[in-house]
Amino acid sequence: MKKSSCSLLILVLLWSNGVFGQDLLNLLEAEQKDENQYAPSAFMMTRIAFGHSTEVRPQNVLDVFVANRFWNTPEESTQSFVADRMSSRIALEYAISDRLTFGAGATTFDGLFDAHLKYRAALQRNGDGWPITLTLFQNMSYDSSPIADQSVSDDFSDRLSFTSQILVSKRFNKNFSLQLAPTLVNRSLGLSAADPTSIFALGAGVRYKLGPHVSFVSEYYQVFNPLESRTTFDPIAFGVNWELGDLMLQFMLTNSWFMVEDAFITRTPNNFNFRNPNLNFGFNATYVIHFKNKLKK
Template sequence: MKRIFILSLILTVAQSLYAQDDLMSILDKEKTGPVFTTATFKSTRIINGQSVETIAKKHLDFRISHRFGAVNSGFTNLWGLDEARIRIGLEYGITDRLMVGVGRSSYQKTYDYFAKYKLLRQSNRRFEPVSITAYAGAFTNATPTSPDMKFYNNLERQSYVGQLLIARKFGERFSLQLSPTILHRNKTETTIDENTLYATGIGGRFKLTKRTSFNAEYFYTLKQIGTTYVRDPQYKDCFSMGFDIETGGHVFQLHLSNSRGMIENQFIGATTGSWSKGDIFYGFNISRVFSFDKSTRTTHKK
C-alpha cells in the first residue's frame, strides 16, 4: 500500500511538472507574439502604382515625382530631357495602418487626394500569409473647360479609383504584389472609351544590395467584355521598371516607363506610349520622411 502511494505521488508530481512546462511554453509563445513582415517595399509606391506600405503614425512623407519627355524625341529635344512634368505630394500617417495624402500634378493641373488602410499584415502565422491594403483616391482636373472641348465643367473631368493591394514578401530579397483596380471617369476623352475601367496591376521588387533594389510593374486593362470593346485602341497598358536607392531618410527611385502620367487616372486610363516605338519616358521619385513623433525622436537621441 505504501509503495502504491509513493508511486502515485511520483506520477502526480511528474504530471504536474510536465503540465507546468507545457503552460510555460504556451505563455512564452504568447509573450513572443506574431512576427510581422517589414519592408515588403521601400516606399509607398512600387514605381507609379501604390504599394501595400503605409506611412508610420505621426510621420510625413514629402514626395517629388518627375517625368521627362520621350526618349525617341531625338537630339534636338535632348532625348526628352528638355521636357518635364512634375508632381508634388504630401502623405501623412494617422496611425501605423491608416494614411492620407494629397498631390498636385502639372499635367492637366490635376489635384489628387487619397487614403490607404492596411487591412492585414503578413506574419509568421498561417492565416496571415500576405499583406492587404485598401486604397481609394479621387482626381480633379483643373484645366479650363468649354463646350468646344466637350467638357462643360470640371466635375465632368472628375475621376475616382479603388484598389485592393495584395502583396507577399518571399524571403529577404523578393516581394510580389497584385493590384485589382476599378477606375471611373465621369466623362471620357473619347466616346469609344468606357467611363469605368477594370485593371489588374502586378509589381515586384528584387533586392540587389542592402540599399538598392530592382522594381517592375505592369497594369493590364480589360479591353473588351464579350464582343463589346470598352477601351479606345490608342491607349496602351502601362509597363515600368527601375531601381530604388535608399539613402538614410530618403528613397530615390529611378525608372523608365511608357507613361508620363504619375497618378492612376493617367497611367492606367490614358497611357499612349509604346515601348516598341521608343515612347519611353525617363523619370524619378524622391521621398523624404519627417517624424513628428516626439517619443521616436527622444529614443533616437538616446
C-alpha cells in the first residue's frame, strides 16, 4: 500500500514537472500571432535566365546589372579571340519601394536602349495563406540600330517596342520554384504587312536548387503568333545561378543573343542546337548596392 502510493506520488510529481516544462513553450506558441509568414523568395535573382522573375529588390537597393552573350559565326575558322561575337547589356535597376523597381539599360550588339518598371502586387505566404507571388512588368525599348532600307519608316515612335508581362510564381518547396509569364509584345519597326504588331507569348521558368547557394534554372517562351516575314524561334535557356552575397552570377546556354524582352521573345533567329551561331554562352553578373541601413531608423 505504502509502496504503491509512493510511486503514485512520484508519478504525479513527474507529470506536473513535465507539464511545467512543456507548458512554457506552448504558452509562447499560443501568444505568437498565428498568421502565415511570407514565403522566402521564389528566385532570389531578378532574372531566371534571360527573362525577369517575380523578384524585386527591397527599397533603396541598386542593382548594377551586366549581361553578356558570346557566340561564334558559322565560318569554319576566324581570327577572333575566344568568341566571334559578343553583346553586352549594362543596366541600373533601383528599388523605389519594397514593391516598385525602375531599371534602364543599353545593349551593345543590337543597339537597344530600354527602360522598365516592375511592380510586385502580391507575395506568396506559407501554409494555407495566399498561394502565389504576382509581379507586373512593363518595358519600353528604343531600337537605335541603323536601317539601310529607305522604305522603312523609322521615326522615333516606330522604333519603340513595348512588352507587358504578368509574372506569376510559386515556390513549391525549398528547392523548386515555378514561374509562368503571359506576355504581350507590341512592336512595329521593319515589319511587313503580314506580320502581327501585337505578339502573344507565354513564358515558363523553373528553378531547382542544387545547394544552398547554387541553383539550376531553365526558361522558355512559347510565342503564339510569331513573325511571318522571317523565321524566328522560341527562346530557351538552361543555366546555373550562383549567389555570393552582394554578387550574383548567372551562367547559361541559350539560343538567343538578345537580352531585352521584346527582342528575345519575337526576334530570336536561331534554334537551340550546338551548331554555330545557334549556341550562345550567357553570363550575367549583378552587384547589389544597399543605400539604406535597415537597422537605423
